[in-house]
Amino acid sequence: xxxxxxxxxxxxxxxxxxxxxxxxxxxxxxxxxxxxxxxxxxxxxxxxxxxxxxxxxxxxxxxxxxxxxxxxxxxxxxxxxxxxxxxxxxxxxxxxxxxxxxxxxxxxxxxxxxxxxxxxxxxxxxxxxxxxxxxxxxxxxxxxxxxxxxxxxxxxxxxxxxxxxxxxxxxxxxxxxxxxxxxxxxxxxxxxxxxxxxxxxxxxxxxxxxxxxxxxxxxxxxxxxxxxxxxxxxxxxxxxxxxxxxxxxxxxxxxxxxxxxxxxxxxxxxxxxxxxxxxxxxxxxxxxxxxxxxxxxxxxxxxxxxxxxxxxx
Amino acid sequence: xxxxxxxxxxxxxxxxxxxxxxxxxxxxxxxxxxxxxxxxxxxxxxxxxxxxxxxxxxxxxxxxxxxxxxxxxxxxxxxxxxxxxxxxxxxxxxxxxxxxxxxxxxxxxxxxxxxxxxxxxxxxxxxxxxxxxxxxxxxxxxxxxxxxxxxxxxxxxxxxxxxxxxxxxxxxxxxxxxxxxxxxxxxxxxxxxxxxxxxxxxxxxxxxxxxxxxxxxxxxxxxxxxxxxxxxxxxxxxxxxxxxxxxxxxxxxxxxxxxxxxxxxxxxxxxxxxxxxxxxxxxxxxxxxxxxxxxxxxxxxxxxxxxxxxxxxxxxxxxxxxxxxxxxxxxxxxxxxxxxx
Numbered sequence: 001x002x003x004x005x006x007x008x009x010x011x012x013x014x015x016x017x018x019x020x021x022x023x024x025x026x027x028x029x030x031x032x033x034x035x036x037x038x039x040x041x042x043x044x045x046x047x048x049x050x051x052x053x054x055x056x057x058x059x060x061x062x063x064x065x066x067x068x069x070x071x072x073x074x075x076x077x078x079x080x081x082x083x084x085x086x087x088x089x090x091x092x093x094x095x096x097x098x099x100x101x102x103x104x105x106x107x108x109x110x111x112x113x114x115x116x117x118x119x120x121x122x123x124x125x126x127x128x129x130x131x132x133x134x135x136x137x138x139x140x141x142x143x144x145x146x147x148x149x150x151x152x153x154x155x156x157x158x159x160x161x162x163x164x165x166x167x168x169x170x171x172x173x174x175x176x177x178x179x180x181x182x183x184x185x186x187x188x189x190x191x192x193x194x195x196x197x198x199x200x201x202x203x204x205x206x207x208x209x210x211x212x213x214x215x216x217x218x219x220x221x222x223x224x225x226x227x228x229x230x231x232x233x234x235x236x237x238x239x240x241x242x243x244x245x246x247x248x249x250x251x252x253x254x255x256x257x258x259x260x261x262x263x264x265x266x267x268x269x270x271x272x273x274x275x276x277x278x279x280x281x282x283x284x285x286x287x288x289x290x291x292x293x294x295x296x297x298x299x300x301x302x303x304x305x306x307x308x309x310x311x312x313x
Numbered sequence: 314x315x316x317x318x319x320x321x322x323x324x325x326x327x328x329x330x331x332x333x334x335x336x337x338x339x340x341x342x343x344x345x346x347x348x349x350x351x352x353x354x355x356x357x358x359x360x361x362x363x364x365x366x367x368x369x370x371x372x373x374x375x376x377x378x379x380x381x382x383x384x385x386x387x388x389x390x391x392x393x394x395x396x397x398x399x400x401x402x403x404x405x406x407x408x409x410x411x412x413x414x415x416x417x418x419x420x421x422x423x424x425x426x427x428x429x430x431x432x433x434x435x436x437x438x439x440x441x442x443x444x445x446x447x448x449x450x451x452x453x454x455x456x457x458x459x460x461x462x463x464x465x466x467x468x469x470x471x472x473x474x475x476x477x478x479x480x481x482x483x484x485x486x487x488x489x490x491x492x493x494x495x496x497x498x499x500x501x502x503x504x505x506x507x508x509x510x511x512x513x514x515x516x517x518x519x520x521x522x523x524x525x526x527x528x529x530x531x532x533x534x535x536x537x538x539x540x541x542x543x544x545x546x547x548x549x550x551x552x553x554x555x556x557x558x559x560x561x562x563x564x565x566x567x568x569x570x571x572x573x574x575x576x577x578x579x580x581x582x583x584x585x586x587x588x589x590x591x592x593x594x595x596x597x598x599x600x601x602x603x604x605x606x607x608x609x610x611x612x613x614x615x616x617x618x619x620x621x622x623x624x625x626x627x628x629x630x631x632x633x634x635x636x637x638x639x640x641x642x643x644x645x646x647x648x649x650x651x652x653x654x
Contacts, residue, residue, distance in 0.1 A: 211403070213399050213401065213403040214403055214405060216368075216370050216390070216397075216399070216403070217397070217399060217403035217404075217405070218405075218416070218420075219369075219370075219389065219390040219391045220368060220370075220390050220391070220395075220396055220397045220465075221391075221396065221416050221417035221420060221464070221465075221468065222391045222417050222420045222421060222468070223391055223416075223420045224389075224391050227420055231416070231419075231420070232405060235407045236406070236407060308407075
């Protein structure tokens with residue numbers, strides 16, 4: 001056998017490139033990473049930076065034009081009473097929606113991760129995902145009908161002679177209103193409904209990663225079910241809960257369609273941004289408003305990290 | 314203790330089924346207090362399920378389990394005074410090593426200072442003093458093994474269950490841990506129940522060994538007992554290796570007309586034509602396979618009727634493939650077995 005047969009050196013251009021990459025693996029990594037890095041760097045972070053920049057300009061009240069000069073006046077405007085009200089309202093709503101989502105999602109995710117097998121698991125995924133496949137607007141309008149004064153909820157309450165509960169809720173200060181579809185309760189219910197899959201799935205994924213023998217080890221060391229839950233299962237599921245809450249919290253902070261269709265006429269951050277950059281043409285203030293959710297999420301993640309929510313990752 | 318004479322663990326006609334599989338099939342065992350007891354068997358033989366029945370992770374479908382004279386069936390694991398060292402350690406990843414070890418004490422409500430002191434002492438006992446602040450992921454397999462051991466022992470269990478504890482360690486470390494475990498058991502004087510598929514591990518550490526197969530206990534005895542006097546073909550073959558001689562063949566060679574076990578190391582290999590001493594028997598054959606294993610050499614010898622395996626010490630005498638050899642062994646080395654299972 002000749003030596004030429006054992007080491008074959010290709011002569012084509014593709015062979016040369018492949019040889020080059022073999023000799024310099026870092027070059028290959030760079031070539032493969034370049035497109036996503038460009039996408040993230042230019043399209044993603046770049047546009048975000050442009051947005052941030054906008055918030056440091058201001059709108060000239062007289063001419064209605066944006067003055068391209070560094071100023072903090074727009075942020076001063078953001079801190080005016082009416083705008084602070086919008087921020088507080090939105091953050092409170094996002095926090096409550098997140099809390100409700102996590103409380104409702106946890107048992108569902110726990111069931112799916114620990115007990116569902118075979119077709120029940122398939123059914124679980126279908127049930128959680130299916131609402132995500134239908135149009136967001138259709139779902140919200142459907143909810144508007146459910147929550148309307150002549151809607152199905154009122155009808156059920158009447159049938160059960162529970163009208164007084166509904167009326168009691170609606171006459172409550174702040175959260176009440178003329179009907180569920182014109183109240184914070186309605187907005188809250190719809191938010192919880194549309195964001196809950198984003199909470200269930202990360203919690204379920206986190207719980208799936210808790211091996212059964214951790215639970216057995218806890219029991220072996222004397223922990224009853226409640227103690228096992230709080231000392232082992234919950235801490236290990238916490239990254240999932242935090243991940244889910246990032247979704248529900250930030251999605252609620254930025255949404256403008258749900259509160260426009262279901263809710264009273266008081267603005268949320270998303271609606272404020274929509275009106276400011278549209279009819280008012282005040283892009284700087286709109287940009288400043290969008291900085292708020294980013295700042296809140298930053299603080300939230302920092303606190304979560306300090307509390308050890310990511311220790312297991 | 315409820316009854317001073319009761320064994321540490323008693324299984325009476327215990328069965329556990331999974332669907333149609335009888336994972337544990339009518340097992341009766343007494344494990345004495347302070348004993349190092351090994352459950353040895355191939356995978357799927359029911360030994361681990363047996364351990365899980367004692368720990369309380371499984372409940373028997375039939376039969377009765379007693380731990381220190383108290384009925385155990387229906388009692389959840391967290392109410393049993395036994396602790397387990399898990400096969401893959403099951404250390405909690407969100408806790409430090411110290412917190413892992415102190416976990417059982419924390420659950421019992423022991424004040425922080427006291428349990429930290431105890432955890433420290435337990436870690437020192439397994440030679441991991443000063444590792445309290447580390448995370449389990451920062452430890453090697455052998456170190457995790459020790460933490461798991463400390464986490465179980467800190468609760469002063471009356472029975473310690475070890476589920477293939479050394480399975481994931483490399484050979485040298487495994488041998489070292491075998492010695493340490495044995496020493497620890499003697500020092501603490503508590504009952505150890507070890508599940509393993511490694512016969513070397515069972516033989517070197519245990520006071521008594523139970524051999525499992527197909528959910529049943531095939532034989533129980535001291536390591537010498539099960540090795541020297543296997544009662545069935547399965548035990549002869551699984552514990553060490555053995556030449557299993559059919560009844561007629563054994564009878565022809567001066568043994569009893571029953572299934573007979575003949576250990577390879579009892580067979581001497583000499584050149585063809587060598588004289589046979591009294592009370593010995595012999596067979597002539599041709600060396601077919603020769604496998605050098607360091608301290609011993611294994612020969613597969615074709616004797617015409619069957620292949621016999623002989624193991625000879627590496628003392629310089631060498632054989633070559635195709636050599637005519639004579640196999641010689643004392644008649645007493647042939648162990649008659651009770652059943653042919």
